[in-house]
Amino acid sequence: MELFRTIRLIGLYQALPSNGKGTTMTIGRKIGEELGVSTVDELFELFENMKIGIPEIVREDEKGMTVAVHDCFCEGLPVMEGKMVCDLEGAIMEGALTKIRGKRVTVREVKCNVHGDEYCEYEVRF
DSSP: HHHHHHHHHHHHHHGGGGGGHHHHHHHHHHHHHHHHHHHHHHHHHHHTTTTTTTTEEEEETTEEEEEEEOTTTTTTTTOOOOOOHHHHHHHHHHHHHHHTTTSEEEEEEEOOOTOOOEEEEEEEEE
């Protein structure tokens, strides 16, 4: 698993313009839309089953929510201060949540294990 994680990150960051962020966001949103989940609970269960991480809502209101992802895909990779590398995972969440809610949702990674944070965290805006 660590080898796959490393290849994924190194390959995207070195081979594609803008560290591959545009590509991973587009692909991730499409994957999220096609997951076939109809609730947040189903999405989070799928994240766990696919070994992406263990999501937990830490704050929620009518404007959005904050989601912490423990045991994230990137956990165990070397710390690179200033780097947020889980844009694919956030984009998957964004695509799925947009489909679930029936209107545009945005997801932004605000904490990352690779950055040195204890867990990855996403700000979700409805």
